[in-house]
Amino acid sequence: MNDDFVARVRAVVGSGHVLTGPGDTEPYVADWRGRYRGAALCVARPADTAEVAALVRLCAERRVPLVPQGGNTGVCGGAIPDGSGSALVLCLTRMNRIRNLDRHSDAITVDAGCTLAEVQRAAEEADRLFPMSLGSEGTCQIGGNIATNAGGTAVLRYGPMRDLVLGLEVVLADGTVWSGLRPLRKDNTGYALKHLFIGAEGTLGIITGATLKLFPAPRSAGTALLALPDLDAALEVFARLRSALGDRVTTAEILSESQLAAVLAHVPDTVRPLETRAPWYLLVEVTDTLATDALADMLEETLAGALEDGTAADAVIARSGAQAAALWKLRHSVSEANRKSGVVIGHDTAVPISQIPGFVARATAAVEAIRPDARVVAVGHIGDGNVHLVVILPEALRTSGEPLDPIIRAVNAAVLDISIELGGTISAEHGIGQSIRGQLAAFKGPVEMGLMQGIKRLFDPLGILNPGKVL
Amino acid sequence: MNDDFVARVRAVVGSGHVLTGPGDTEPYVADWRGRYRGAALCVARPADTAEVAALVRLCAERRVPLVPQGGNTGVCGGAIPDGSGSALVLCLTRMNRIRNLDRHSDAITVDAGCTLAEVQRAAEEADRLFPMSLGSEGTCQIGGNIATNAGGTAVLRYGPMRDLVLGLEVVLADGTVWSGLRPLRKDNTGYALKHLFIGAEGTLGIITGATLKLFPAPRSAGTALLALPDLDAALEVFARLRSALGDRVTTAEILSESQLAAVLAHVPDTVRPLETRAPWYLLVEVTDTLATDALADMLEETLAGALEDGTAADAVIARSGAQAAALWKLRHSVSEANRKSGVVIGHDTAVPISQIPGFVARATAAVEAIRPDARVVAVGHIGDGNVHLVVILPEALRTSGEPLDPIIRAVNAAVLDISIELGGTISAEHGIGQSIRGQLAAFKGPVEMGLMQGIKRLFDPLGILNPGKVL
Numbered sequence: 052m053n054d055d056f057v058a059r060v061r062a063v064v065g066s067g068h069v070l071t072g073p074g075d076t077e078p079y080v081a082d083w084r085g086r087y088r089g090a091a092l093c094v095a096r097p098a099d100t101a102e103v104a105a106l107v108r109l110c111a112e113r114r115v116p117l118v119p120q121g122g123n124t125g126v127c128g129g130a131i132p133d134g135s136g137s138a139l140v141l142c143l144t145r146m147n148r149i150r151n152l153d154r155h156s157d158a159i160t161v162d163a164g165c166t167l168a169e170v171q172r173a174a175e176e177a178d179r180l181f182p183m184s185l186g187s188e189g190t191c192q193i194g195g196n197i198a199t200n201a202g203g204t205a206v207l208r209y210g211p212m213r214d215l216v217l218g219l220e221v222v223l224a225d226g227t228v229w230s231g232l233r234p235l236r237k238d239n240t241g242y243a244l245k246h247l248f249i250g251a252e253g254t255l256g257i258i259t260g261a262t263l264k265l266f267p268a269p270r271s272a273g274t275a276l277l278a279l280p281d282l283d284a285a286l287e288v289f290a291r292l293r294s295a296l297g298d299r300v301t302t303a304e305i306l307s308e309s310q311l312a313a314v315l316a317h318v319p320d321t322v323r324p325l326e327t328r329a330p331w332y333l334l335v336e337v338t339d340t341l342a343t344d345a346l347a348d349m350l351e352e353t354l355a356g357a358l359e360d361g362t363a364a365d366a367v368i369a370r371s372g373a374q375a376a377a378l379w380k381l382r383h384s385v386s387e388a389n390r391k392s393g394v395v396i397g398h399d400t401a402v403p404i405s406q407i408p409g410f411v412a413r414a415t416a417a418v419e420a421i422r423p424d425a426r427v428v429a430v431g432h433i434g435d436g437n438v439h440l441v442v443i444l445p446e447a448l449r450t451s452g453e454p455l456d457p458i459i460r461a462v463n464a465a466v467l468d469i470s471i472e473l474g475g476t477i478s479a480e481h482g483i484g485q486s487i488r489g490q491l492a493a494f495k496g497p498v499e500m501g502l503m504q505g506i507k508r509l510f511d512p513l514g515i516l517n518p519g520k521v522l
Numbered sequence: 523m524n525d526d527f528v529a530r531v532r533a534v535v536g537s538g539h540v541l542t543g544p545g546d547t548e549p550y551v552a553d554w555r556g557r558y559r560g561a562a563l564c565v566a567r568p569a570d571t572a573e574v575a576a577l578v579r580l581c582a583e584r585r586v587p588l589v590p591q592g593g594n595t596g597v598c599g600g601a602i603p604d605g606s607g608s609a610l611v612l613c614l615t616r617m618n619r620i621r622n623l624d625r626h627s628d629a630i631t632v633d634a635g636c637t638l639a640e641v642q643r644a645a646e647e648a649d650r651l652f653p654m655s656l657g658s659e660g661t662c663q664i665g666g667n668i669a670t671n672a673g674g675t676a677v678l679r680y681g682p683m684r685d686l687v688l689g690l691e692v693v694l695a696d697g698t699v700w701s702g703l704r705p706l707r708k709d710n711t712g713y714a715l716k717h718l719f720i721g722a723e724g725t726l727g728i729i730t731g732a733t734l735k736l737f738p739a740p741r742s743a744g745t746a747l748l749a750l751p752d753l754d755a756a757l758e759v760f761a762r763l764r765s766a767l768g769d770r771v772t773t774a775e776i777l778s779e780s781q782l783a784a785v786l787a788h789v790p791d792t793v794r795p796l797e798t799r800a801p802w803y804l805l806v807e808v809t810d811t812l813a814t815d816a817l818a819d820m821l822e823e824t825l826a827g828a829l830e831d832g833t834a835a836d837a838v839i840a841r842s843g844a845q846a847a848a849l850w851k852l853r854h855s856v857s858e859a860n861r862k863s864g865v866v867i868g869h870d871t872a873v874p875i876s877q878i879p880g881f882v883a884r885a886t887a888a889v890e891a892i893r894p895d896a897r898v899v900a901v902g903h904i905g906d907g908n909v910h911l912v913v914i915l916p917e918a919l920r921t922s923g924e925p926l927d928p929i930i931r932a933v934n935a936a937v938l939d940i941s942i943e944l945g946g947t948i949s950a951e952h953g954i955g956q957s958i959r960g961q962l963a964a965f966k967g968p969v970e971m972g973l974m975q976g977i978k979r980l981f982d983p984l985g986i987l988n989p990g991k992v993l
Contacts, residue, residue, distance in 0.1 A: 229969050233947070235947055236905070241974050246718070341768075341820065405626035476710075478710045481710065499712075
């Protein structure tokens with residue numbers, strides 16, 4: 052039976068693009084962090100939308116579950132099949148064409164398998180900006196970015212992936228292709244189907260192409276780091292910057308001193324950016340479409356005001372590209388630093404911006420009450436309310452014989468509960484995947500879960516699209 | 523039977539808030555332009571979400587169709603009941619509380635019955651901007667703005683209503699309340715239900731409250747009008763402005779000379795803004811969160827460049843608030859002017875921005891071929907690809923005995939077909955309502971229509987929510 056199925060898959064995509072057997076499929080059935088591992092009947096790498104549609108028809112006919120996968124850079128296990136070995140992993144890597152770039156419409160149409168960096172580059176060559184910016188941008192693919200509604204460091208200014216999508220091409224659960232690739236800025240003709248597929252993590256359809264918004268390229272930029280006594284001061288500085296500079300404020304990233312200390316301790320070629328030590332640091336980037344020195348002056352003026360009235364304890368403005376890169380390196384090194392610091396339990400909550408100080412204080416206290424040996428560091432996107440609380444336990448715990456799972460569950464539950472109590476969410480930008488699927492029902496409540504389940508049944512009546520994810 | 527139903531409606535909202543009889547219900551069963559007229563079993567004006575939920579439960583129990591209505595300013599008949607007199611019109615006007623404004627989170631939560639102007643004012647009092655701007659803003663209501671995904675003159679910079687909604691409160695077809703009012707900038711927890719309700723014109727649920735994004739208030743602004751030889755020049759100037767000034771470009775409105783002439787001929791206190799006559803005019807507004815003269819200088823520099831190299835034929839920058847208001851009056855007077863010019867057939871298409879010149883040329887020629895006596899004027903939002911082609915026929919036609927409907931249908935069909943051929947849409951910002959419901963299936967195709975119908979059945983299995991609209 053299975054041999055026959057695989058033979059038919061080979062007939063669709065060509066033998067060279069079908070992988071079977073544990074060795075060959077290994078890179079496609081485990082995630083890069085080693086948290087999730089499954090098994091696959093086979094991995095198929097289609098060349099185009101028609102081949103995707105043929106594979107979906109085949110899977111529907113044979114009731115074979117289908118797990119779409121892009122760059123496999125997710126952190127929630129959304130692209131990893133379960134352990135049964137019954138699924139086809141649909142790898143979109145070969146679909147990496149830039150289909151069209153329309154300068155006047157500020158729109159680019161691409162295959163889902165283009166990497167984010169390839170799209171950024173195509174925009175740049177046309178003197179435009181595609182603003183999404185992620186640590187994994189060299190590897191992650193646009194289809195995955197859309198399926199997970201990816202976030203990153205430029206959401207404050209440009210919004211998450213959802214806001215950057217003009218149109219989609221999607222293969223539905225029966226193999227039908229929905230062509231919604233119009234580069235239109237406005238279209239008020241009924242229900243917003245594209246928004247259902249965005250963030251659905253491949254459970255409602257397979258995204259094969261997208262038309263994305265482009266923006267004018269920035270011609271000047273400024274980068275600064277402030278030392279701050281507390282998170283209220285960080286909110287105050289952020290509010291002043293937004294009020295004065297508006298959407299020139301592209302990025303506002305917060306780091307706790309404990310997070311900075313971890314970076315300095317574990318990552319080579321990092322240096323303490325300010326002599327003043329403070330509980331919190333705010334990394335700010337401002338950009339402008341004008342090539343102007345005025346931007347730096349405006350940034351300086353706002354920071355000077357915050358220093359004068361004591362809101363900020365210290366501040367530095369990068370005077371060169373190298374200095375700016377050194378500041379950014381501190382931010383980009385947090386994952387590496389935390390991994391080297393011990394056993395990491397990460398969180399991706401978001402609360403209303405005004406609730407950030409309360410969330411961090413309460414969640415830190417709750418974690419420390421559960422595990423007095425925990426070090427809590429915080430890093431994230433203050434303008435999105437999305438501060439990642441990262442709990443680091445001693446490395447020795449791994450060999451202590453104490454099981455990790457109950458600790459992780461207790462810590463997760465405490466942090467997520469406090470986020471929910473403060474009007475927040477349990478997943479801000481990473482998605483649900485398989486990682487927090489168990490917590491979704493309690494967060495959403497029966498009304499919303501019922502609607503979501505109804506939509507799932509409507510779009511995927513056979514339940515073959517990425518089963519066991521999200522719902 | 524009906525008397526009993528109305529008695530139960532009275533028991534929910536109080537006798538003083540139920541209208542029956544043709545005289546009392548008249549303002550609620552016809553639209554302001556006099557295009558659509560229906561009849562109602564009664565009009566109910568609930569005080570809060572709980573009363574809306576009770577009314578929906580009652581309607582579900584009795585299978586009474588329910589037509590939600592806000593300010594009744596729509597142009598597609600979406601809030602007007604059919605002629606059967608079987609429907610309850612649900613008027614949300616009494617629900618006009620500002621529930622909460624959170625400055626740090628830049629979010630405001632309001633009842634659906636607040637007028638757009640009330641929300642703008644509340645934002646202003648908190649030194650923030652709620653950017654949606656419509657001609658009907660004193661009357662139209664937020665619930666209707668959301669249900670129709672309203673557009674307006676600031677979409678270029680801030681997006682349509684869809685982009686301004688953080689969260690929704692919705693009464694579902696069985697009377698259940700879905701509470702999704704979190705003021706979160708990021709929430710990646712499953713399917714984007716709010717986006718289904720936005721733009722669904724009350725066919726999937728009744729929006730009773732919303733949390734909306736606020737923005738930093740602008741502190742400087744500049745307004746200019748350019749005379750242009752053709753639409754290619756308009757696109758070129760627009761592209762240069764965006765490239766140089768980025769999101770400072772809040773508005774870019776195009777008017778044909780024929781449109782300007784109609785305004786000058788029919789609207790008092792309007793004056794020709796430039797000595798130069800040209801086929802096209804572009805009204806540009808730029809704003810900045812900084813209080814700076816630099817903005818005016820930047821605008822002047824870009825316009826000077828366009829004049830020097832002949833892209834623009836002439837230009838004027840407003841030197842005072844009064845001058846800016848005079849330029850804006852030309853734009854805001856188009857509906858009045860066109861109504862006074864003859865029999866008006868309007869369109870609300872959008873095409874990819876790069877296709878605007880081709881669309882206007884082809885659609886104008888097609889209309890003139892159908893009706894040599896037609897005057898075609900064009901006005902709209904060039905940065906959104908949304909140029910309204912307005913066809914004006916001689917007033918004498920009304921009394922000529924020739925039936926209007928076949929003419930309207932022929933003209934509509936020609937214009938919409940050309941929009942579709944160029945990758946455009948048949949409704950950019952006005953919605954579907956009952957006006958172009960008949961054209962939707964041909965535009966969407968069977969795949970998308972099938973998905974939309976499935977969603978409608980899922981959300982409204984009894985078919986009581988605004989029946990006969992959209993689908």
